[in-house]
Amino acid sequence: MASQKTINLPKQVHTPGKNFGFSFDIDGVIHRSNELCPGAQEAMQYLRTNNIPFIFLTNGGGDPEDVRAKEMAEMLGIPVHQDQFIQAHTPFKQYLPELADKVVLVLGGVGNKCREVAEFYGYKNAITSADMIEGYPDLYPFKEAHGDYFRKTARRLPTTKNGDGSEELLPVSAIFLYSSPRDWGLDLQIILDLLLSEQGKFGTRSLLNNNHNLPNMGYLQDGQPKIYYANPDKVFATKWAHPRICQGSFKVALESTFSELTGGAKLTSGEHYIQVGKPTQLQYEYGERALRETSGQDLTQVYMVGDGPSSDIAGANNYRSPHGSTWNSILVQTGIHQAGTTPAYKPTQEVETVLDAVRWALQREGIEM
Numbered sequence: 001m002a003s004q005k006t007i008n009l010p011k012q013v014h015t016p017g018k019n020f021g022f023s024f025d026i027d028g029v030i031h032r033s034n035e036l037c038p039g040a041q042e043a044m045q046y047l048r049t050n051n052i053p054f055i056f057l058t059n060g061g062g063d064p065e066d067v068r069a070k071e072m073a074e075m076l077g078i079p080v081h082q083d084q085f086i087q088a089h090t091p092f093k094q095y096l097p098e099l100a101d102k103v104v105l106v107l108g109g110v111g112n113k114c115r116e117v118a119e120f121y122g123y124k125n126a127i128t129s130a131d132m133i134e135g136y137p138d139l140y141p142f143k144e145a146h147g148d149y150f151r152k153t154a155r156r157l158p159t160t161k162n163g164d165g166s167e168e169l170l171p172v173s174a175i176f177l178y179s180s181p182r183d184w185g186l187d188l189q190i191i192l193d194l195l196l197s198e199q200g201k202f203g204t205r206s207l208l209n210n211n212h213n214l215p216n217m218g219y220l221q222d223g224q225p226k227i228y229y230a231n232p233d234k235v236f237a238t239k240w241a242h243p244r245i246c247q248g249s250f251k252v253a254l255e256s257t258f259s260e261l262t263g264g265a266k267l268t269s270g271e272h273y274i275q276v277g278k279p280t281q282l283q284y285e286y287g288e289r290a291l292r293e294t295s296g297q298d299l300t301q302v303y304m305v306g307d308g309p310s311s312d313i314a315g316a317n318n319y320r321s322p323h324g325s326t327w328n329s330i331l332v333q334t335g336i337h338q339a340g341t342t343p344a345y346k347p348t349q350e351v352e353t354v355l356d357a358v359r360w361a362l363q364r365e366g367i368e369m
Contacts, residue, residue, distance in 0.1 A: 020301040020365055022054035022292050022358070023316075023327075025278075028237035028307035028335015029354050030056070031075065035239075039335045039355025041076055046369060047358065048078040053295035056080075057287040057304070059231040059277045059311060061087040062109040062179040064120045084294055086287050088230035088277035089117065089178045095228065096122045103127060103170045105156055105194070105225070107187050108179035108247065112153040117178060127172070130154040131185050133167070136203070139193070142185045150267070171200035175227045180246040188254055191227070195258060195267075199223035200332065219265035220272050227273040232280070233311050237335035278308075279315030288321060302327045303361040305354055307335025309343035317345055330357040 024030060030040045047054050056072065063071075066082040073080040103125045106118045118126040133140060133164035134154035159167040172194055182186040198204040199222060229251055235243035255267050266275055277283050292299065302325050306312020309331065309363030316329035332354055333339040339352070351357050359369045 025306035027056040039353040043355040102173035114178035278311040284319040314345040
């Protein structure tokens with residue numbers, strides 16, 4: 001893995017007396033397909049210049065936080081510290097105590113980036129679909145379009161020797177989706193094989209499958225790996241005129257396929273998979289912790305600025321702060337949400353751009369921008 005260096009940018013210093021802060025989504029709020037949204041640079045430079053604390057709380061991912069922070073700093077022309085950057089997969093760090101030394105399957109993203117993020121977090125035996133397809137060339141028949149794409153990043157799978165001298169892959173203990181899969185067919189196949197396996201041993205089938213005397217018809221009752229999803233969003237904003245599908249839609253496809261192939265078995269939240277990312281309580285707790293550390297003091301009001309009614313707005317509206325802060329949701333019209341339509345979740349305020357959002361919040365706090 002390429003070495004990752006911490007970007008030693010100065011942290012934001014909060015001015016005493018300002019007991020509020022901001023949390024910003026990125027895609028459709030700060031930029032779309034790496035092009036800045038209207039007013040984004042002016043808004044962020046104002047907050048930085050006036051020592052008003054903010055974080056980025058995004059369902060995106062695929063790079064270490066220090067890399068994303070450096071890119072954002074260059075785009076906005078202000079210092080951004082990695083601790084201000086909470087990605088969808090940032091909470092995966094909390095599962096290190098039980099999984100750091102185990103074999104974990106890391107899916108999504110471009111090339112080897114997501115594996116490198118997992119290793120950056122401390123996972124020592126992260127494998128990818130590239131490793132799997134190179135180690136087991138016959139596992140997926142529809143690979144004619146891959147060329148040498150997987151060979152460029154594939155590594156030898158971690159194996160153990162049997163008594164007869166043969167080798168077999170060590171059991172996979174967890175499946176992490178860090179970002180949207182690029183080859184849905186291949187990744188669906190690998191996940192399904194593991195969900196039907198005996199104790200996460202790839203290439204096996206559990207003898208408990210289809211046993212109607214057991215819960216869930218015997219499926220997922222034999223030590224199969226749990227799935228950890230980073231991003232529940234089904235669509236996101238790009239340069240295209242209409243939203244594009246992403247990781248949340250992949251989850252829908254997996255659940256539907258698994259149910260069809262098993263005659264109705266279910267993947268149950270908490271038992272068979274864990275969902276992080278907005279709008280979950282866990283993700284907002286991570287965000288608030290980062291914002292409090294950035295500000296250096298307790299905050300009574302937080303303004304969540306986003307373009308996604310089902311993620312940004314729903315998450316802020318439903319969040320229950322363990323620190324007693326009030327989260328206000330501001331919906332912008334530069335991303336998924338379109339002006340003139342009724343959002344699925346009503347925001348505290350709807351505005352056109354992120355600059356309008358900042359101006360509205362500041363006025364609410366008695367500050368003229």
